[in-house]
Amino acid sequence: MKELRLMKGNEAIAEGAIRAGADAYFGYPITPQSEVMEYLMMEKPHERTGMVILQAESEVASINMLYGAAGTGKRVMTSSSSPGISLMQEGISYMAGAELPCVLVNVVRGGPGLGTIQPSQSDYFQTTKGGGHGDYRLLTLAPAYVQEMYDFAALGFELAFKYRTPVMIQADGLIGQMMEKVEIGDQAARFTEFDQSWATTGKKGRERNIITSLDLDPARQEQHNIHLQAKYADIVKAEVRFEEIQTEDAEYLFVAYGSSARISQKAMQLARAKGIKVGLFRPITLWPFPTEQIDAISKRVKGILTVEQSAGQMIEDVKLASQCRVQVEHFGRMGGMVPSPEEVLEALEQKLIGG
Amino acid sequence: MAKFRGAIVVDTEHCKGCGVCVPACPSQVIGLAEEVNSKGYHYSFMANPEACTGCANCSIVCPDGVITVYKVKLEV
Amino acid sequence: MDIKEIIKPENLVYKKTGLMTDNPLSYCPGCGHGTAHRLLMEVVDELGIVEDTIGVAPVGCSVLAYDFMNVDMQGAAHGRAPAVATGIKRCWPDKYVFTYQGDGDLAAIGTAETIHACNRGENITIIFINNGIYGMTGGQMAPTTLPGMRTTTSPYGREVEMMGNPLKITELIAQLPGVHYVTRHAVHTPRAVRKTKKAIFKAFEVQKEKKGLSFIEIVSNCNSGWKMEPVASNIWMEDNMFPFYELGDIKIDGQLVTK
Structure with missing residues (x-):
């Protein structure tokens, strides 16, 4: 029988990283995700598996430590929350440019600025539309359960190495802080043997390897960009992930991810108890976005309500996906306020059903 | 006492004519050519080859690593 | 004796190390970067550690250092080389890891990364080229620009009252307990070059x-x-530079040198 544990989301992702055979974690404390590194330090993975843990002097340093370690072919992870992720954007862009695999965790809190330490989902634009400079995309997984916090660590590494690209696990303060039971898997082996053909591990029996995002020749830099875009197109084709709940007979659709999906699921039950046929569509990958799936559902529902803890960011992708075929409205709370299922239902009734 | 004779070979095409090697030479062997290479640099050369002792001072200060040094020991 | 009799393979006493690539250096004529690159590669070559050496290039004139140094290298974001090197070294403690950084990279934008990598005592070698100016961007004022020195952003000379003091970051770093060996050298004369090479040897020994x-x-x-x-x-x-940035050892075997 699998081992079950009651864990916080932040602890689950830390344990998930150890069990996934991560080689290194570099991070800097910030609420509401500090338990990730606290858990790692308590667990002493350097003794359990040989995994390296280091508290850096800043998020800027941690992302660049990640760059260095990832450049040697290692499985590396960092975690932070919104203001810290903003500081990391330069490094994320460099890692995307240099094609370095890594897992990033953003336990989102309310902004802008120092904002608040309460949960939010207002970093959707930052993560899915760039964040850093240049034409790159960030493969983004959005966990809605503590179990997914655990599972996505391994999945994140798998995808990061499959495409040699940074992968973001975009949680929110609610998923990071809440406790649920988690099924713990077996310990995976750390990378002792891996493809070193591109990594900087010392020039031995081959020509030297160079890790960089720089190429001053515009023609070659354009070729590099074309290569990156082809990779992103492959990701769009193969890696869209989502969950549909009771969408078969739905007349109205909630689109929500992360903790908002959990709240919307309850709102859906309340609606169905009142005889309103509502379904829930939960994007699991925020990029690539489940455009085709939402396009298909939009042909058979009367209206879509996106529920986000933001001023309405994902709604833009939902509108694009549904091609203005149906009315798409947004409901959200901001600044760290978490909506209640009743509020979500009320928004559905007022904005889409008409009172 | 042993005496040394030396000679340098300058990769004239990659020499940038900076002249750092000139004062580095204790025997005043090196000069900058009147001619230029394809980049337009007055490359360095042995203006006074008889005086070269092969001490390699010029080559170790050459920023571009374009000087190769040879040396033989002469019996006197 | 004919020159042709001297120029024979058996009489060779000095040629550029094979760990420098044949790419023509992108540096201006007479720039010390080329000499510093070559010394570093000579040491790696002579120690026989090329298979275990990973370098980190900065942003600045030497951003393309990996075009010239024929070892595994990573190009870091501006100022972040010590953090990048930390990431490498922590995962590969038995490899030799060095950073090569200029004054803008190391002593301005990367000051935090520099000081903290030093203070943690990361077991790496930092080569810091101080020419008192931003070369790559066309000669702007650097954290190390001397008082009164003219640059494109201090065109009438660095006014300390307005622009602040030049930073002797090397002396600052020497105070940190994690730092084992700190020294200041030059590469403009044969004597200076020989001393610098010795210092680089020592640094790799420490590592x-x-x-x-x-x-x-x-x-x-x-x-x-x-x-x-x-x-x-x-x-x-x-x-002008040497009176302010005095050459010589500043810290040996973890002990500050008293002058």
């Missing part, structure tokens, strides 16, 4: 013995930025 961080500052010229002929710039450097 091999896992004693902590080694920090080698090389005070160098930027004749283009200083708007001088190469040889004249070296003389100006001796007359």
